Amino acid sequence: MKLTTITAAVLLTAGAALAGEVAPKDVAFNGGAIEASLTGAPGDAAAGAKIMTTRSLGNCIACHEVTALKDAPFHGEVGPSLDGTGSRWSEAELRGIVVNAKMTFEGTVMPAFYKVDGFNRAGDGYTGKAAPADFPPILTAQQIEDVVAFLVTLKD
Amino acid sequence: MTKLTSIRTLAALAVAGSIAFGGVAQADENAELVVNGEITLVTKTAAPDHLKDAMDTIYSGWVFRSDETQAMQADDFTNPGILDAEAGVELWNAVDGTEGKSCASCHGAIEEGMKGVRAVYPKWNEAAGEVRTMEMQVNDCRKTRMGAEPYKYVSGQMGRIVSAISMQSRGEPVNVAIDGKAAETWAKGKELYYTRTGILDLSCASCHEENYGNMIRADHLSQGQINGFPVYRLNNAKINQVHDRFKGCVRDTRAETYNPGSPEFIALELYLASRGNGLSVEGVSLRN
Numbered sequence: 001m002k003l004t005t006i007t008a009a010v011l012l013t014a015g016a017a018l019a020g021e022v023a024p025k026d027v028a029f030n031g032g033a034i035e036a037s038l039t040g041a042p043g044d045a046a047a048g049a050k051i052m053t054t055r056s057l058g059n060c061i062a063c064h065e066v067t068a069l070k071d072a073p074f075h076g077e078v079g080p081s082l083d084g085t086g087s088r089w090s091e092a093e094l095r096g097i098v099v100n101a102k103m104t105f106e107g108t109v110m111p112a113f114y115k116v117d118g119f120n121r122a123g124d125g126y127t128g129k130a131a132p133a134d135f136p137p138i139l140t141a142q143q144i145e146d147v148v149a150f151l152v153t154l155k156d
Numbered sequence: 157m158t159k160l161t162s163i164r165t166l167a168a169l170a171v172a173g174s175i176a177f178g179g180v181a182q183a184d185e186n187a188e189l190v191v192n193g194e195i196t197l198v199t200k201t202a203a204p205d206h207l208k209d210a211m212d213t214i215y216s217g218w219v220f221r222s223d224e225t226q227a228m229q230a231d232d233f234t235n236p237g238i239l240d241a242e243a244g245v246e247l248w249n250a251v252d253g254t255e256g257k258s259c260a261s262c263h264g265a266i267e268e269g270m271k272g273v274r275a276v277y278p279k280w281n282e283a284a285g286e287v288r289t290m291e292m293q294v295n296d297c298r299k300t301r302m303g304a305e306p307y308k309y310v311s312g313q314m315g316r317i318v319s320a321i322s323m324q325s326r327g328e329p330v331n332v333a334i335d336g337k338a339a340e341t342w343a344k345g346k347e348l349y350y351t352r353t354g355i356l357d358l359s360c361a362s363c364h365e366e367n368y369g370n371m372i373r374a375d376h377l378s379q380g381q382i383n384g385f386p387v388y389r390l391n392n393a394k395i396n397q398v399h400d401r402f403k404g405c406v407r408d409t410r411a412e413t414y415n416p417g418s419p420e421f422i423a424l425e426l427y428l429a430s431r432g433n434g435l436s437v438e439g440v441s442l443r444n
Contacts, residue, residue, distance in 0.1 A: 055373075059373075061373070062372055062373040063372060073374070074371075074373045074374040075371075076370065076371045076372045076373050077370045077371045078363075078367050078370050078371075078372050078377075109358060109362040109363075109366065109367070111355070111356040111357055111358070112357065119353075119354065119355055119357060120351065120352060120353050120354070120357075120411075121353045121354060121406075121411045121412045122354065122355050122410070122411065122412065123354050123355065123407065123409075123410045123411040123412045123413070124412075125410060126407055126408065126410060127407070128403065128406070128407035128411075128412065128413040129412060130412040131355070131412070135355070138355060138410075
């Protein structure tokens, strides 16, 4: 099936970090922040917006309201509104929050989107089955950079 | 924006000054649940002592559903789960197994034999030396007393018989024992409740204790109480048993789930039931 192969290919690239990308286990935090782009290149804000509203990817609006994304239905209220977040946090801090929010907010319910170890009963997506040993992070390095590129546009 | 939500997100709103987008119909959280115009069910009450440091008030999941769903549960003619409970009464009266008996052969009419039973389950069984859920007890009677095949733990037949039994406690307060021999299982359930699972790294408490009243996508988060179980869900148009729901919630944290009937889910069920001590058993409730 065509679609399946494409998804499988995407997952594969997520598992093994591309050359030049920082792998999830090699991410260097400075406090809660990550200074350098994970891909070495800037992200694409429009792609980031799409990732944030897509359930199988970022699904960020499940927990956050974002006025700039109000065309997508059902924004949640578990986390704060992201309006103005680009004024509250630097790009490096935002990258750190999306990669692993627990480095910024201790004990937060916000998931870590670029992390592959330290989980209890990691599952294979939403199947309820155990994850394979080398499961990929929720978002790829490129997708993280795309989301960060969008978040920095959310100025007051 | 509803009352509960507005209280819980006041701080966030002061910063954000916005409201949830997307038109989800939300109910009046002070509504009363009176079934068939005659049975008043307790859908909010003071939290049991063991929960006092976490919350003051406990709420049935009914409180968080839309006006339409709430109204459907208030009338047995519009609650489709009632049909499953009626089918369960037929199972109760049907002879099955090598001993040529039905449930009624020993327990009499279900209205008599099962009155108040569901309200105290899961319960410590002295002879077996274990905490038993209603499903386990039903299968034990089928196997050891009727010589009949046990039902699959989560299945149409089990859902129906458990619905029929639950209806005989409708309106009675949940009152499970957590002390004595049940204490160890209860403590294990409590630990599971607060343990994060999956790639999303969330515990039951992340959603149902820290965030009840808040929207998560299109869902209005409840306290995840089980006083309403079995539940007829409009989403999948069937009876959902407690462990079925647990499985779905664990799966949604992107975790490897536990199985229905597993020691983990039995312990979690006892603990969860105890968080609802004081709420009414709803018989068969209705949720989306």
